[in-house]
Amino acid sequence: MIVKLAAIFFSMILVNNYVLVKFYGICPFLGVSKKLDSSIGMSGAVIFVMLMATAVTFPIQIYVLDPADLGYLQTIVFILVIAVLVQFIEIFLKKYVVSLYNSLGVYLPLITTNCCVLAVTILVVDDYGADVATLGFAAAYIEALVCAVGSGVGFMLAMCLFSGVRKRVELCEAPGPFKGLPITLIAAAITSLSFMGFGGIVENLFNVTL
Amino acid sequence: MNIVLAVVLCTVVGAVGAIILVAASKFMAVEEDPRIEQVTGCLAGANCGGCGYAGCADYAKAVVLNGEACDKCAPGGPKATAAIAKIMGSEASAVVKKAVVQCQGSADHCKPSYEYKGIQSCAAAAALYGGPKSCSFACTGLGDCVKACKFDAIHIVDGVAVVDQSKCTGCGACAAVCPKHVIMIDTAGPEKPVVMCSNCDKGPTANKLCTTACIACGMCQRNCPSDAIHVVDNLARIDYDKCTGCGTCVAKCPKKIITYPLKKA
Numbered sequence: 001m002i003v004k005l006a007a008i009f010f011s012m013i014l015v016n017n018y019v020l021v022k023f024y025g026i027c028p029f030l031g032v033s034k035k036l037d038s039s040i041g042m043s044g045a046v047i048f049v050m051l052m053a054t055a056v057t058f059p060i061q062i063y064v065l066d067p068a069d070l071g072y073l074q075t076i077v078f079i080l081v082i083a084v085l086v087q088f089i090e091i092f093l094k095k096y097v098v099s100l101y102n103s104l105g106v107y108l109p110l111i112t113t114n115c116c117v118l119a120v121t122i123l124v125v126d127d128y129g130a131d132v133a134t135l136g137f138a139a140a141y142i143e144a145l146v147c148a149v150g151s152g153v154g155f156m157l158a159m160c161l162f163s164g165v166r167k168r169v170e171l172c173e174a175p176g177p178f179k180g181l182p183i184t185l186i187a188a189a190i191t192s193l194s195f196m197g198f199g200g201i202v203e204n205l206f207n208v209t210l
Numbered sequence: 211m212n213i214v215l216a217v218v219l220c221t222v223v224g225a226v227g228a229i230i231l232v233a234a235s236k237f238m239a240v241e242e243d244p245r246i247e248q249v250t251g252c253l254a255g256a257n258c259g260g261c262g263y264a265g266c267a268d269y270a271k272a273v274v275l276n277g278e279a280c281d282k283c284a285p286g287g288p289k290a291t292a293a294i295a296k297i298m299g300s301e302a303s304a305v306v307k308k309a310v311v312q313c314q315g316s317a318d319h320c321k322p323s324y325e326y327k328g329i330q331s332c333a334a335a336a337a338l339y340g341g342p343k344s345c346s347f348a349c350t351g352l353g354d355c356v357k358a359c360k361f362d363a364i365h366i367v368d369g370v371a372v373v374d375q376s377k378c379t380g381c382g383a384c385a386a387v388c389p390k391h392v393i394m395i396d397t398a399g400p401e402k403p404v405v406m407c408s409n410c411d412k413g414p415t416a417n418k419l420c421t422t423a424c425i426a427c428g429m430c431q432r433n434c435p436s437d438a439i440h441v442v443d444n445l446a447r448i449d450y451d452k453c454t455g456c457g458t459c460v461a462k463c464p465k466k467i468i469t470y471p472l473k474k475a
Contacts (some may be wrong), residue, residue, distance in 0.1 A: 070216055077223055084227030088234050095238040 001139070005146045007206040012150030014198040018116050019158035021195055025116030029158060030184060032107070033166055039159035045107040047152030050120045052089060053082045054148035057121040058141060062132055078121050079113065086112040120151045158191075165191055245274045245297055252293035254285035273298065281307065284381050306399055307380025309364065309373045310471050312408045313392040315348040316368040320420040336389035343369075345419040347409045349392050355384035375472055400472035401455040403448065407467045410443045424467055430459035 018024045025046075032042045057078050065071055090108050093101035101108075111117055124144045131140035165187050174183040249270035256266070261282035263269040272278040273294060280294040288306060326335050326342035332354040340346035351369040363377035364384050371384075371393070385393040392408045405424060409416045413425040426444040438452035439459050446459075446468065460468045 064219070068215060068219065069212070070219060073216055073219065076220060080220070080223050080227060084231060087231055091231070091234045091238050094240050 003206050004208055005143065007202050007208050008143060008147050009150040009153075010205070011202040012147055013154040013157055014195070015200070015202050016151075017154040017158055017195055018119065018151050019155055020192040022119070023192075024119045025114055025155060026188075028110070028114065028116075029162065030181075030188065033159050033163045034170075036160065036163045038107075039163045040156070042107040042110075043152070043156030043159045046111055046114070046117070046155050047149060049082070049086055049089070049108075049111055049117055050148045050152040050155075051145060052085055053078075053117055053121050054124055054144055056081055056085060058124060058128075058144045061125045061129060062137065062140075066129075074122060074125070075118070078118060082117055082121070083112050116151075116155065120148050124148060162188065162191055243274050246270050248297050249273050249294050252286065252290050252297065253283050254290065256285050260284045284379065287379055306397070307382075308375055308378050308396050308472055309380060309382070309384055310394050310396045310404050310406075311349060311364075311371045311373055311392055312394050312404065312406055313347070313349040313370055313390075314406050314422045314467065315343060315345055315420045316370045318368070319422045320345050320348055320369075333387075333389045341390065345409055345411075345416070345423065347390065347392070347407075347411070348420065349388075349390060354387045354389070355393060358383040358387040373471075396472060398450040398453070400470060402450055402453050402470075403455065403457065403460050403468050404471050405439075405446045405448060405468050406471065407445065407465075410445050412444050416444070422465060422467055425465060427464060429462045429464060430468060433458050433462045 012018075016022060019026065019029050028042055028046075033039045060077065060081065061071075061074065065073060065077065086108060090101070093108075124147050128140050128144045128147065131143060135143075166184065169183055169187045172183075178186070246267075247270075250267050253266040253270060261269045261284070263272055266283075269278070269282060273280055280298060281291040283290045283294075320343050322342045323344040324339070324342055326338070328334055328338065330352050332341075332350040332352045335341050335350045335352050341348065341350040343350065349370045351366050351371065353366045353371070355364045355371050356366060360381070360383065361377050361379055363374045363379070364371055365374065366372075373384075380395055380397075382395050385391075385395055390408070394404070396402075396404060407420075407422065407424040409420065409423045411419065411423075413427060416423040417425050424445050426441050426446070428441050430439045430446050431441050435456060435458060436452050436454050438449045438454070439446055440449070441447075446463075448459075460470070
Protein backbone atom coordinates (compact mmCIF):
# COMPACT_ATOMS: atom_id res chain seq x y z
CA MET A 1 0.00 0.00 0.00
CA ILE A 2 2.75 2.45 1.05
CA VAL A 3 4.75 1.58 -2.04
CA LYS A 4 1.74 2.17 -4.23
CA LEU A 5 1.05 5.53 -2.60
CA ALA A 6 4.69 6.56 -3.07
CA ALA A 7 4.47 5.47 -6.70
CA ILE A 8 1.31 7.52 -7.20
CA PHE A 9 2.91 10.54 -5.53
CA PHE A 10 6.07 10.51 -7.62
CA SER A 11 4.32 9.65 -10.84
CA MET A 12 2.12 12.74 -10.40
CA ILE A 13 5.21 14.88 -9.89
CA LEU A 14 7.48 13.55 -12.62
CA VAL A 15 5.64 11.37 -15.14
CA ASN A 16 2.16 12.86 -15.17
CA ASN A 17 3.15 16.40 -14.24
CA TYR A 18 0.00 18.47 -14.64
CA VAL A 19 1.71 21.46 -16.19
CA LEU A 20 4.56 20.07 -18.23
CA VAL A 21 3.08 16.76 -19.39
CA LYS A 22 -0.69 17.19 -19.28
CA PHE A 23 -0.64 20.93 -20.09
CA TYR A 24 -3.15 22.08 -17.48
CA GLY A 25 -2.75 25.40 -15.68
CA ILE A 26 -0.62 27.01 -18.37
CA CYS A 27 -2.07 30.42 -17.52
CA PRO A 28 -0.54 30.71 -14.03
CA PHE A 29 2.50 28.78 -15.28
CA LEU A 30 3.30 31.63 -17.69
CA GLY A 31 1.70 34.45 -15.73
CA VAL A 32 3.12 34.02 -12.25
CA SER A 33 6.47 32.34 -12.94
CA LYS A 34 8.40 35.59 -13.40
CA LYS A 35 9.65 35.60 -9.81
CA LEU A 36 10.56 32.66 -7.60
CA ASP A 37 8.76 34.17 -4.59
CA SER A 38 5.44 34.56 -6.31
CA SER A 39 5.67 31.16 -8.02
CA ILE A 40 6.20 29.49 -4.64
CA GLY A 41 3.29 31.44 -3.14
CA MET A 42 1.02 30.50 -6.02
CA SER A 43 2.03 26.82 -5.89
CA GLY A 44 1.49 26.72 -2.14
CA ALA A 45 -2.05 27.94 -2.65
CA VAL A 46 -2.56 25.43 -5.47
CA ILE A 47 -1.37 22.46 -3.39
CA PHE A 48 -3.68 23.53 -0.57
CA VAL A 49 -6.73 24.01 -2.78
CA MET A 50 -6.13 20.81 -4.79
CA LEU A 51 -6.03 18.79 -1.57
CA MET A 52 -9.11 20.43 -0.07
CA ALA A 53 -11.06 20.29 -3.33
CA THR A 54 -10.32 16.59 -3.83
CA ALA A 55 -11.17 15.86 -0.20
CA VAL A 56 -14.63 17.32 -0.79
CA THR A 57 -15.43 16.36 -4.38
CA PHE A 58 -14.34 12.71 -4.21
CA PRO A 59 -16.98 11.71 -1.61
CA ILE A 60 -19.58 13.79 -3.45
CA GLN A 61 -18.88 11.84 -6.65
CA ILE A 62 -18.92 8.45 -4.91
CA TYR A 63 -21.85 8.96 -2.54
CA VAL A 64 -24.06 11.48 -4.35
CA LEU A 65 -23.49 11.60 -8.10
CA ASP A 66 -22.75 7.93 -8.79
CA PRO A 67 -25.72 6.40 -6.87
CA ALA A 68 -28.10 8.93 -8.45
CA ASP A 69 -26.63 8.20 -11.89
CA LEU A 70 -25.84 11.88 -12.40
CA GLY A 71 -22.20 11.55 -13.51
CA TYR A 72 -22.78 14.11 -16.23
CA LEU A 73 -23.28 16.82 -13.59
CA GLN A 74 -19.68 16.30 -12.46
CA THR A 75 -18.19 19.45 -14.02
CA ILE A 76 -20.85 21.88 -12.88
CA VAL A 77 -21.11 20.48 -9.36
CA PHE A 78 -17.34 20.36 -8.92
CA ILE A 79 -16.92 23.95 -10.10
CA LEU A 80 -19.60 25.05 -7.67
CA VAL A 81 -18.01 23.17 -4.81
CA ILE A 82 -14.49 24.41 -5.58
CA ALA A 83 -15.63 28.02 -5.86
CA VAL A 84 -17.45 27.85 -2.54
CA LEU A 85 -14.54 26.04 -0.94
CA VAL A 86 -11.93 28.58 -2.03
CA GLN A 87 -14.06 31.48 -0.84
CA PHE A 88 -14.64 29.71 2.46
CA ILE A 89 -10.95 28.95 2.91
CA GLU A 90 -10.14 32.60 2.23
CA ILE A 91 -12.59 33.81 4.89
CA PHE A 92 -11.38 31.17 7.33
CA LEU A 93 -7.68 31.96 6.86
CA LYS A 94 -8.28 35.69 7.11
CA LYS A 95 -9.84 35.17 10.52
CA TYR A 96 -7.72 32.43 12.06
CA VAL A 97 -4.45 31.96 10.15
CA VAL A 98 -3.51 35.49 9.17
CA SER A 99 0.12 34.68 8.36
CA LEU A 100 -0.89 32.01 5.84
CA TYR A 101 -3.53 34.35 4.43
CA ASN A 102 -0.92 37.05 3.88
CA SER A 103 1.55 34.68 2.22
CA LEU A 104 -1.07 33.15 -0.11
CA GLY A 105 -2.45 36.65 -0.64
CA VAL A 106 -3.90 37.39 -4.06
CA TYR A 107 -3.18 33.91 -5.37
CA LEU A 108 -5.98 32.24 -3.46
CA PRO A 109 -8.91 33.87 -5.30
CA LEU A 110 -6.99 33.56 -8.58
CA ILE A 111 -7.15 29.77 -8.53
CA THR A 112 -10.89 29.56 -7.82
CA THR A 113 -11.66 28.64 -11.39
CA ASN A 114 -8.26 27.41 -12.47
CA CYS A 115 -8.42 24.49 -14.86
CA CYS A 116 -5.72 22.43 -13.13
CA VAL A 117 -7.71 22.31 -9.89
CA LEU A 118 -10.82 21.12 -11.71
CA ALA A 119 -8.71 18.70 -13.75
CA VAL A 120 -7.24 17.13 -10.62
CA THR A 121 -10.65 16.54 -9.05
CA ILE A 122 -12.10 15.04 -12.23
CA LEU A 123 -9.10 12.90 -13.19
CA VAL A 124 -8.76 11.61 -9.63
CA VAL A 125 -12.34 10.34 -9.86
CA ASP A 126 -11.56 8.73 -13.24
CA ASP A 127 -8.40 7.06 -11.93
CA TYR A 128 -9.36 5.99 -8.43
CA GLY A 129 -13.17 5.94 -8.47
CA ALA A 130 -13.04 2.32 -9.63
CA ASP A 131 -10.81 1.39 -6.66
CA VAL A 132 -13.73 2.04 -4.31
CA ALA A 133 -15.32 -1.24 -5.42
CA THR A 134 -12.12 -3.31 -5.16
CA LEU A 135 -10.19 -1.75 -2.24
CA GLY A 136 -12.95 -0.07 -0.25
CA PHE A 137 -13.67 3.64 0.09
CA ALA A 138 -10.99 4.48 2.66
CA ALA A 139 -8.11 3.13 0.56
CA ALA A 140 -9.39 4.79 -2.62
CA TYR A 141 -9.87 8.06 -0.75
CA ILE A 142 -6.29 8.03 0.55
CA GLU A 143 -5.00 7.28 -2.95
CA ALA A 144 -7.03 10.19 -4.30
CA LEU A 145 -5.67 12.59 -1.67
CA VAL A 146 -2.06 11.49 -2.21
CA CYS A 147 -2.58 11.95 -5.94
CA ALA A 148 -3.95 15.46 -5.36
CA VAL A 149 -1.00 16.49 -3.19
CA GLY A 150 1.41 14.95 -5.71
CA SER A 151 -0.21 16.96 -8.50
CA GLY A 152 0.17 20.12 -6.47
CA VAL A 153 3.83 19.41 -5.70
CA GLY A 154 4.34 18.70 -9.41
CA PHE A 155 2.83 22.09 -10.17
CA MET A 156 5.23 23.68 -7.69
CA LEU A 157 8.21 21.87 -9.21
CA ALA A 158 7.24 23.06 -12.68
CA MET A 159 6.74 26.65 -11.50
CA CYS A 160 10.04 26.82 -9.61
CA LEU A 161 12.02 25.20 -12.42
CA PHE A 162 10.50 27.49 -14.96
CA SER A 163 11.04 30.66 -12.94
CA GLY A 164 14.74 29.77 -13.02
CA VAL A 165 14.64 29.10 -16.76
CA ARG A 166 12.74 32.30 -17.28
CA LYS A 167 15.31 34.42 -15.48
CA ARG A 168 17.86 33.32 -18.09
CA VAL A 169 15.42 33.76 -20.96
CA GLU A 170 14.59 37.34 -19.96
CA LEU A 171 18.27 38.26 -19.97
CA CYS A 172 19.08 36.65 -23.31
CA GLU A 173 19.17 38.58 -26.55
CA ALA A 174 16.34 36.96 -28.51
CA PRO A 175 15.75 37.78 -32.20
CA GLY A 176 13.12 40.51 -32.59
CA PRO A 177 10.08 38.42 -33.50
CA PHE A 178 10.78 35.98 -30.64
CA LYS A 179 11.08 38.59 -27.89
CA GLY A 180 8.75 38.25 -24.92
CA LEU A 181 6.07 35.59 -24.98
CA PRO A 182 7.22 33.54 -28.03
CA ILE A 183 10.66 32.76 -26.61
CA THR A 184 9.02 32.03 -23.22
CA LEU A 185 6.70 29.52 -24.90
CA ILE A 186 9.64 27.88 -26.66
CA ALA A 187 11.50 27.64 -23.35
CA ALA A 188 8.38 26.12 -21.78
CA ALA A 189 8.19 23.59 -24.62
CA ILE A 190 11.81 22.52 -24.09
CA THR A 191 11.26 22.25 -20.32
CA SER A 192 8.21 20.12 -21.03
CA LEU A 193 10.20 17.99 -23.46
CA SER A 194 12.74 17.23 -20.76
CA PHE A 195 9.94 15.90 -18.55
CA MET A 196 8.97 13.40 -21.25
CA GLY A 197 12.23 11.66 -20.33
CA PHE A 198 10.73 10.60 -17.00
CA GLY A 199 8.19 8.32 -18.74
CA GLY A 200 8.20 4.85 -17.15
CA ILE A 201 10.69 5.78 -14.42
CA VAL A 202 8.23 5.36 -11.54
CA GLU A 203 6.93 1.92 -12.58
CA ASN A 204 10.49 0.61 -12.73
CA LEU A 205 11.61 2.39 -9.55
CA PHE A 206 8.82 1.05 -7.35
CA ASN A 207 8.20 -2.10 -9.35
CA VAL A 208 4.43 -1.59 -9.51
CA THR A 209 1.95 -1.13 -12.33
CA LEU A 210 -0.21 1.94 -12.01
CA MET B 211 -37.72 12.40 -13.50
CA ASN B 212 -33.98 12.39 -13.93
CA ILE B 213 -33.88 16.03 -15.00
CA VAL B 214 -35.80 17.07 -11.90
CA LEU B 215 -33.26 15.24 -9.75
CA ALA B 216 -30.38 16.95 -11.57
CA VAL B 217 -31.91 20.41 -11.14
CA VAL B 218 -32.67 19.73 -7.48
CA LEU B 219 -29.17 18.46 -6.83
CA CYS B 220 -27.48 21.48 -8.40
CA THR B 221 -29.80 23.83 -6.54
CA VAL B 222 -29.13 22.07 -3.25
CA VAL B 223 -25.35 22.15 -3.73
CA GLY B 224 -25.50 25.82 -4.67
CA ALA B 225 -27.81 26.71 -1.79
CA VAL B 226 -25.72 24.81 0.76
CA GLY B 227 -22.59 26.57 -0.51
CA ALA B 228 -24.33 29.93 -0.34
CA ILE B 229 -25.52 29.32 3.20
CA ILE B 230 -22.04 28.24 4.29
CA LEU B 231 -20.48 31.36 2.77
CA VAL B 232 -23.07 33.71 4.25
CA ALA B 233 -22.66 32.12 7.67
CA ALA B 234 -18.88 32.20 7.37
CA SER B 235 -18.77 35.85 6.38
CA LYS B 236 -21.05 36.66 9.33
CA PHE B 237 -19.30 34.63 12.00
CA MET B 238 -15.75 34.94 10.76
CA ALA B 239 -15.91 38.57 9.74
CA VAL B 240 -12.64 40.40 10.32
CA GLU B 241 -12.97 43.99 11.37
CA GLU B 242 -11.06 46.11 8.96
CA ASP B 243 -10.49 49.80 8.83
CA PRO B 244 -13.49 50.96 6.75
CA ARG B 245 -11.22 53.42 5.00
CA ILE B 246 -9.45 50.54 3.23
CA GLU B 247 -12.62 49.77 1.30
CA GLN B 248 -13.25 53.44 0.58
CA VAL B 249 -9.72 53.92 -0.74
CA THR B 250 -10.03 50.76 -2.86
CA GLY B 251 -13.17 52.29 -4.35
CA CYS B 252 -11.28 55.41 -5.41
CA LEU B 253 -8.58 53.50 -7.28
CA ALA B 254 -8.75 52.62 -10.95
CA GLY B 255 -9.37 48.94 -10.13
CA ALA B 256 -7.19 47.69 -12.98
CA ASN B 257 -4.83 45.79 -10.62
CA CYS B 258 -2.05 46.98 -12.91
CA GLY B 259 0.65 46.89 -10.23
CA GLY B 260 2.02 50.27 -11.36
CA CYS B 261 2.08 51.46 -7.74
CA GLY B 262 4.45 48.65 -6.79
CA TYR B 263 1.87 46.64 -4.85
CA ALA B 264 0.25 43.31 -5.71
CA GLY B 265 -3.08 44.92 -6.54
CA CYS B 266 -5.42 47.81 -5.86
CA ALA B 267 -6.59 46.34 -2.53
CA ASP B 268 -3.00 45.83 -1.43
CA TYR B 269 -2.10 49.42 -2.23
CA ALA B 270 -5.21 50.71 -0.43
CA LYS B 271 -4.15 48.74 2.64
CA ALA B 272 -0.67 50.25 2.49
CA VAL B 273 -2.15 53.76 2.21
CA VAL B 274 -4.39 53.34 5.24
CA LEU B 275 -2.19 51.21 7.51
CA ASN B 276 1.36 52.20 6.61
CA GLY B 277 0.81 55.77 5.49
CA GLU B 278 1.93 55.15 1.91
CA ALA B 279 1.79 58.21 -0.35
CA CYS B 280 -1.63 58.67 -1.94
CA ASP B 281 -0.43 59.63 -5.42
CA LYS B 282 0.83 56.25 -6.65
CA CYS B 283 -2.21 55.27 -8.71
CA ALA B 284 -1.16 56.34 -12.22
CA PRO B 285 -4.31 55.20 -14.10
CA GLY B 286 -6.49 56.92 -11.49
CA GLY B 287 -4.54 60.13 -11.96
CA PRO B 288 -5.06 63.33 -9.95
CA LYS B 289 -8.74 62.47 -9.45
CA ALA B 290 -7.93 59.31 -7.49
CA THR B 291 -5.16 61.09 -5.59
CA ALA B 292 -7.54 63.86 -4.51
CA ALA B 293 -10.23 61.37 -3.51
CA ILE B 294 -7.81 59.30 -1.42
CA ALA B 295 -6.37 62.43 0.18
CA LYS B 296 -9.90 63.43 1.12
CA ILE B 297 -10.55 60.06 2.79
CA MET B 298 -7.23 60.14 4.59
CA GLY B 299 -7.92 63.66 5.82
CA SER B 300 -5.03 66.00 6.48
CA GLU B 301 -2.62 63.07 6.69
CA ALA B 302 -1.97 63.31 2.99
CA SER B 303 -2.20 66.19 0.57
CA ALA B 304 -2.70 65.94 -3.16
CA VAL B 305 0.50 66.62 -5.04
CA VAL B 306 0.21 67.63 -8.67
CA LYS B 307 2.99 66.09 -10.68
CA LYS B 308 4.01 67.51 -14.04
CA ALA B 309 6.96 66.88 -16.28
CA VAL B 310 9.16 69.87 -17.12
CA VAL B 311 11.91 69.82 -19.74
CA GLN B 312 14.79 71.78 -18.26
CA CYS B 313 16.21 72.82 -21.58
CA GLN B 314 15.14 75.44 -24.09
CA GLY B 315 17.99 74.91 -26.52
CA SER B 316 15.97 74.89 -29.72
CA ALA B 317 17.67 75.10 -33.10
CA ASP B 318 18.00 78.90 -33.06
CA HIS B 319 19.44 79.00 -29.53
CA CYS B 320 21.87 76.09 -29.60
CA LYS B 321 23.76 75.27 -32.79
CA PRO B 322 24.58 71.66 -33.70
CA SER B 323 28.19 70.56 -33.36
CA TYR B 324 27.84 67.90 -36.03
CA GLU B 325 25.20 66.55 -38.33
CA TYR B 326 23.67 63.37 -36.87
CA LYS B 327 22.38 60.82 -39.34
CA GLY B 328 22.34 57.69 -37.20
CA ILE B 329 19.50 55.84 -35.51
CA GLN B 330 16.76 58.34 -34.72
CA SER B 331 16.88 57.81 -30.98
CA CYS B 332 18.15 60.10 -28.22
CA ALA B 333 19.88 57.20 -26.48
CA ALA B 334 21.88 56.37 -29.62
CA ALA B 335 22.65 60.00 -30.42
CA ALA B 336 23.70 60.78 -26.85
CA ALA B 337 26.23 57.95 -27.01
CA LEU B 338 28.02 59.72 -29.90
CA TYR B 339 30.06 62.60 -28.42
CA GLY B 340 27.21 63.47 -26.04
CA GLY B 341 24.70 64.24 -28.76
CA PRO B 342 24.57 66.42 -31.87
CA LYS B 343 23.96 69.72 -30.06
CA SER B 344 26.93 71.88 -29.16
CA CYS B 345 25.78 71.89 -25.51
CA SER B 346 26.46 68.43 -24.13
CA PHE B 347 23.73 68.82 -21.49
CA ALA B 348 20.98 69.74 -23.94
CA CYS B 349 17.89 67.89 -25.06
CA THR B 350 18.97 65.87 -28.12
CA GLY B 351 15.54 66.40 -29.64
CA LEU B 352 15.10 62.97 -31.24
CA GLY B 353 12.00 62.12 -29.25
CA ASP B 354 12.66 59.10 -27.03
CA CYS B 355 10.33 60.85 -24.58
CA VAL B 356 7.66 61.29 -27.25
CA LYS B 357 7.70 57.53 -27.84
CA ALA B 358 7.61 56.82 -24.10
CA CYS B 359 4.64 59.11 -23.41
CA LYS B 360 1.36 57.23 -23.33
CA PHE B 361 -0.69 60.42 -23.09
CA ASP B 362 0.55 62.30 -26.18
CA ALA B 363 1.71 65.04 -23.83
CA ILE B 364 5.30 65.66 -24.97
CA HIS B 365 6.42 66.72 -28.44
CA ILE B 366 9.57 67.88 -30.16
CA VAL B 367 9.13 71.53 -31.12
CA ASP B 368 11.99 73.10 -33.06
CA GLY B 369 14.52 70.51 -31.85
CA VAL B 370 13.63 70.50 -28.18
CA ALA B 371 11.04 68.54 -26.17
CA VAL B 372 8.06 70.55 -24.92
CA VAL B 373 5.46 69.24 -22.48
CA ASP B 374 1.77 69.87 -23.07
CA GLN B 375 0.83 70.53 -19.44
CA SER B 376 -2.89 70.00 -20.03
CA LYS B 377 -2.23 66.39 -21.04
CA CYS B 378 0.72 65.53 -18.76
CA THR B 379 -0.12 63.15 -15.91
CA GLY B 380 3.32 63.28 -14.28
CA CYS B 381 3.84 59.53 -14.67
CA GLY B 382 7.57 60.03 -15.22
CA ALA B 383 7.92 57.73 -18.25
CA CYS B 384 9.66 60.50 -20.25
CA ALA B 385 12.06 61.36 -17.43
CA ALA B 386 13.02 57.69 -17.14
CA VAL B 387 14.02 57.30 -20.80
CA CYS B 388 15.75 60.66 -21.29
CA PRO B 389 19.48 59.90 -21.67
CA LYS B 390 20.32 63.53 -20.86
CA HIS B 391 18.20 63.69 -17.70
CA VAL B 392 16.80 67.07 -18.66
CA ILE B 393 13.22 66.15 -17.77
CA MET B 394 12.23 66.90 -14.18
CA ILE B 395 9.03 65.72 -12.52
CA ASP B 396 7.83 68.92 -10.87
CA THR B 397 5.93 68.45 -7.63
CA ALA B 398 6.16 72.04 -6.43
CA GLY B 399 3.14 73.32 -8.33
CA PRO B 400 2.61 76.16 -10.81
CA GLU B 401 3.42 78.91 -8.30
CA LYS B 402 7.09 77.95 -8.03
CA PRO B 403 9.65 78.87 -10.73
CA VAL B 404 11.85 76.38 -12.60
CA VAL B 405 15.38 76.83 -13.94
CA MET B 406 14.94 75.96 -17.60
CA CYS B 407 18.53 74.86 -18.23
CA SER B 408 20.64 71.85 -17.29
CA ASN B 409 24.07 73.07 -18.40
CA CYS B 410 26.85 72.60 -15.84
CA ASP B 411 29.62 74.16 -17.92
CA LYS B 412 31.38 77.28 -16.62
CA GLY B 413 29.59 80.53 -17.42
CA PRO B 414 31.61 81.72 -20.46
CA THR B 415 31.56 78.26 -22.05
CA ALA B 416 27.82 77.88 -21.51
CA ASN B 417 27.28 81.34 -22.95
CA LYS B 418 29.15 80.40 -26.12
CA LEU B 419 27.32 77.09 -26.59
CA CYS B 420 23.75 78.31 -26.20
CA THR B 421 22.00 81.64 -26.06
CA THR B 422 19.54 80.45 -23.44
CA ALA B 423 21.90 78.76 -20.98
CA CYS B 424 22.47 79.32 -17.26
CA ILE B 425 25.76 81.23 -17.08
CA ALA B 426 26.12 80.73 -13.31
CA CYS B 427 26.33 84.49 -12.71
CA GLY B 428 24.72 84.12 -9.28
CA MET B 429 22.25 87.01 -9.63
CA CYS B 430 19.40 84.78 -8.50
CA GLN B 431 21.34 83.49 -5.49
CA ARG B 432 22.33 87.00 -4.34
CA ASN B 433 18.82 88.39 -4.62
CA CYS B 434 16.72 85.52 -3.29
CA PRO B 435 15.04 86.72 -0.04
CA SER B 436 14.53 83.21 1.30
CA ASP B 437 17.93 81.63 0.49
CA ALA B 438 16.22 79.11 -1.75
CA ILE B 439 18.29 79.24 -4.93
CA HIS B 440 21.95 78.34 -5.17
CA VAL B 441 24.44 77.98 -7.99
CA VAL B 442 25.92 74.51 -7.60
CA ASP B 443 28.26 73.08 -10.28
CA ASN B 444 27.70 76.19 -12.42
CA LEU B 445 23.94 75.73 -12.52
CA ALA B 446 21.24 77.52 -10.51
CA ARG B 447 19.21 75.04 -8.48
CA ILE B 448 16.06 75.79 -6.48
CA ASP B 449 15.36 74.33 -3.05
CA TYR B 450 11.58 73.94 -3.23
CA ASP B 451 11.25 73.49 0.53
CA LYS B 452 12.43 77.06 1.01
CA CYS B 453 11.13 78.69 -2.19
CA THR B 454 8.13 80.94 -1.61
CA GLY B 455 7.49 81.62 -5.29
CA CYS B 456 8.09 85.37 -4.87
CA GLY B 457 9.54 85.68 -8.36
CA THR B 458 12.67 87.71 -7.54
CA CYS B 459 14.95 85.26 -9.35
CA VAL B 460 12.63 85.26 -12.37
CA ALA B 461 12.91 89.06 -12.57
CA LYS B 462 16.67 89.20 -11.92
CA CYS B 463 17.91 86.43 -14.26
CA PRO B 464 19.79 88.19 -17.08
CA LYS B 465 19.26 85.25 -19.45
CA LYS B 466 15.55 84.95 -18.61
CA ILE B 467 15.83 81.20 -18.12
CA ILE B 468 14.02 81.04 -14.76
CA THR B 469 10.33 80.89 -15.58
CA TYR B 470 6.98 79.53 -14.46
CA PRO B 471 6.52 76.73 -17.04
CA LEU B 472 3.40 75.36 -15.34
CA LYS B 473 1.56 78.70 -15.08
CA LYS B 474 -1.18 79.09 -17.64
CA ALA B 475 -0.48 81.99 -19.95
